[in-house]
Amino acid sequence: MIKLFRYLKPFSLPIAAILLLVFLQSLGDLYLPTLMSDIVDKGIVHQDRALIWRIGGFMLLVAGGGALCSIVASFLSAKVAMGFGRNTRSLMFNHVENFTLTEFDKLGTASLITRTTNDITQVQTVLTMMLRMMIGAPMMMIGGIIMAVSEDAKLSLIFVVVIPVLALAIAYVGMKGLPLFKAIQVKLDKLNLVLREHLVGIRVIRSFNRTEHENKRFSAANRDLTDTAIKVNKIMALLMPMMMFVMNFSMIGILYFGGIRINNNDLQVGSLMAFIQYAMQIMFSLIMVSMMFVLIPRASASAIRINEVLDMVPEISDPEIQVPETPDLEDMAPEIADPEARVTLLDQPDTAGIRGYVEFKNVSFSYPGAEQPALSDISFTAKPGEVTAIIGGTGSGKSTLLSLIPRFYDVVEGEVLVDGTDVRQMTQEELRAKTGYVPQKAVLFTGTVSDNIRYGKEGATDEEIRHAAGIAQALDFVTAMKDGFNSQIAQGGNNLSGGQKQRLSIARSLVRKPEIYLFDDSFSALDFKTDARLRAALKGETTESTVLIVAQRVSTVMDADRIIVLDEGRIAGIGSHSELLASSDVYSEIVSSQLSEEEIA
Known part of the structure; x- marks a missing residue:
C-alpha cells in the first residue's frame, strides 16, 4: 500500500x-x-x-x-x-x-x-x-x-x-x-x-x-x-x-x-x-x-x-522514435545549397511507396498457452483498389489474421508490413489511423446514431455521416426512426437488430475514409440482398483503399479480386473464385456446401 x-x-x-x-x-x-x-x-x-x-x-x-x-x-x-x-x-x-x-x-x-x-x-x-x-x-x-x-x-x-x-x-x-x-x-x-x-x-x-x-x-x-x-x-x-x-x-x-x-x-x-x-x-x-x-x-x-x-507492462508498445540528424545543406551539391533549390527540395512531398499496401511475410502466431499455432507461415499481399477476401472453416485463423494488421497482437515470427513498414516500427496511433476496423461482433455506444458514426471521425460533418450511412445501407432504417440521426442508441445497441448494428458499425468505419478497410465477418447478419447492395456500394467508395474481408459466405467473397483460403492456420489456396474452384479442394468443399450446382456453374 x-x-x-x-x-x-x-x-x-x-x-x-x-x-x-x-x-x-x-x-x-x-x-x-x-x-x-x-x-x-x-x-x-x-x-x-x-x-x-x-x-x-x-x-x-x-x-x-x-x-x-x-x-x-x-x-x-x-x-x-x-x-x-x-x-x-x-x-x-x-x-x-x-x-x-x-x-x-x-x-x-x-x-x-x-x-x-x-x-x-x-x-x-x-x-x-x-x-x-x-x-x-x-x-x-x-x-x-x-x-x-x-x-x-x-x-x-x-x-x-x-x-x-x-x-x-x-x-x-x-x-x-x-x-x-x-x-x-x-x-x-x-x-x-x-x-x-x-x-x-x-x-x-x-x-x-x-x-x-x-x-x-x-x-x-x-x-x-x-x-x-x-x-x-x-x-x-x-x-x-x-x-x-x-x-x-x-x-x-x-x-x-x-x-x-x-x-x-x-x-x-x-x-x-x-x-x-x-x-x-x-x-x-x-x-x-x-x-x-x-x-x-x-x-x-x-x-x-x-x-x-x-505495474503490468503491455506486451505491445510503441517504438522509440529517433529523430534523424538534419544534413548540412551547405555541404551538399551547389545546386541544392542554392536557396530556391533548397525550398523546392524541402517542400517536395514524399511519394515513395503506396498508401494502404499490406503485406504478410512468413507470419506465424500463437496465443499465449496454446498448444497449436493459430497461424503458420502466412504470406500474401493486399493492394489499394483491390478486395482481398479471407475464407475458411471455423477456427482456421481468419479473425486472428485480420487482428494482426492493426496490431491487436504481435506476430511470433515473420513480418506484417503496411506501406512497406513493419507495423512494429510504427506507433499504434499512426497505424490505426490508417485502418477502418469493423469487428465480428458489432459494438455500439450509448448516445445518438450520429455520435456512433462520428466515433470513426470526430470532426465528421452531417453530410459525411449521412453519406457513410447511405453506403452502409443504414439510411433507410435510420431516417425511419423517430428522431432520425438524433435517435438514441441503448447500451450495447440493444434497441437495434443485429443487421442494423452491423450497418452502423460499417458506417462508422466508412466515415473515417481510411487507407485500409478491415471487415471481420461484418456482413453475417445481413440478408443476401442487403449484402449485395452494400458490397456494390463499397466498390465505388473504396477505389483508392485496400479492402480485406473475412467472411463465411461464398456469395460475399466470390467477386473479390483475391481470395485467401485458410485451413487450420495455413493458406490452402490463393486466387480468384474460378481459379480456386479448379485448384483448391478446401474451397471447393466450402462452395459446394453453400451453393447449388446451378449457382456454381
Whole structure:
C-alpha cells in the first residue's frame, strides 16, 4: 500500500497542513487533563473561584481550538482522499487503455472493473482514516504515557502490563485477517463475473430456461463471499471486546492503586483524575489503531491488486522514435545549397511507396498457452483498389489474421508490413489511423446514431455521416426512426437488430475514409440482398483503399479480386473464385456446401 501512496505527491501541502492540525489538536487534548487537575487541586481544594474561572475559560479556549483543528483536518483529509481516488482511477483507466488483448485475457473484464472501483474505494476509505488516526493515535498514546508518568511514575507501571497485551491482540487479529481479506476481493471478482455474465447473456439464459441454474450459480458465489466475510468479521469482532475487557480492568487497577496512593498522601485527587483521563486517551488511541488494523488488511489486499494492474507492462508498445540528424545543406551539391533549390527540395512531398499496401511475410502466431499455432507461415499481399477476401472453416485463423494488421497482437515470427513498414516500427496511433476496423461482433455506444458514426471521425460533418450511412445501407432504417440521426442508441445497441448494428458499425468505419478497410465477418447478419447492395456500394467508395474481408459466405467473397483460403492456420489456396474452384479442394468443399450446382456453374 505504501507503494501506491507515491501518487499522493500532488497533495503534499494539504497533507502537511493535516499533520500540523492533528499535532495541535493532540497537544490541546493532552493539555486539558492537566488543566482539570489544577482546577481540582488548586481551585476547588483552596476554594479559589477566580482561579477556577480563569483555568476553566482557558480550557474552553483550548477545547475550541482543538475542535476547530479537528474540523479543518477532517475536511482536508476527505479532500485529499477523494482527490487520490480520482487520480488513481484516472491513472488506472488510462493505463488499462494501453493494454493489449493479452493483458485483458489475463486479468479479465470483471476483475478490472472491481479493481478500478471497489479496490480503489477501499484504499481511499483507509487513507481518510490514516490521515486522521495514524498520526493522531500514536501521538496521543505517546503523549498520554509521558503526561501520565509526569503525574505519577509508579502508577504508570500499570501500562507496562496493559500495552503489550493490547499490542499482541491487535497483531494477532491483523495476521489472521489479512489472508481472508485477500480472499474476499478474489471472491468479489468471481461474484462480479457471474453477475456480468448473467446480465449480458440474459436472452440466452431465458431462451434455454436456465434461470434456475444461473440462480444457483450466483447463490454459490454469493454464499462463498458471505461465508468468508462472516469468518473475517468474527475474527475482527473479537478485537473490541478484548480491548474493552483490558481497558476496564486497567481502570479498576488505576482506581485501586490510585486510592491507596491518595490515602498515603503520595497522590492528589486532581492528579488521579488527570491520570485517569490520560489512561483513557492511551486506551482510545489503541482502539483507534485497532480500528485501523480492521481496515488496513483489506485495503492492503486491494492495493496489491491495484499495483498489479499499474505495474503490468503491455506486451505491445510503441517504438522509440529517433529523430534523424538534419544534413548540412551547405555541404551538399551547389545546386541544392542554392536557396530556391533548397525550398523546392524541402517542400517536395514524399511519394515513395503506396498508401494502404499490406503485406504478410512468413507470419506465424500463437496465443499465449496454446498448444497449436493459430497461424503458420502466412504470406500474401493486399493492394489499394483491390478486395482481398479471407475464407475458411471455423477456427482456421481468419479473425486472428485480420487482428494482426492493426496490431491487436504481435506476430511470433515473420513480418506484417503496411506501406512497406513493419507495423512494429510504427506507433499504434499512426497505424490505426490508417485502418477502418469493423469487428465480428458489432459494438455500439450509448448516445445518438450520429455520435456512433462520428466515433470513426470526430470532426465528421452531417453530410459525411449521412453519406457513410447511405453506403452502409443504414439510411433507410435510420431516417425511419423517430428522431432520425438524433435517435438514441441503448447500451450495447440493444434497441437495434443485429443487421442494423452491423450497418452502423460499417458506417462508422466508412466515415473515417481510411487507407485500409478491415471487415471481420461484418456482413453475417445481413440478408443476401442487403449484402449485395452494400458490397456494390463499397466498390465505388473504396477505389483508392485496400479492402480485406473475412467472411463465411461464398456469395460475399466470390467477386473479390483475391481470395485467401485458410485451413487450420495455413493458406490452402490463393486466387480468384474460378481459379480456386479448379485448384483448391478446401474451397471447393466450402462452395459446394453453400451453393447449388446451378449457382456454381
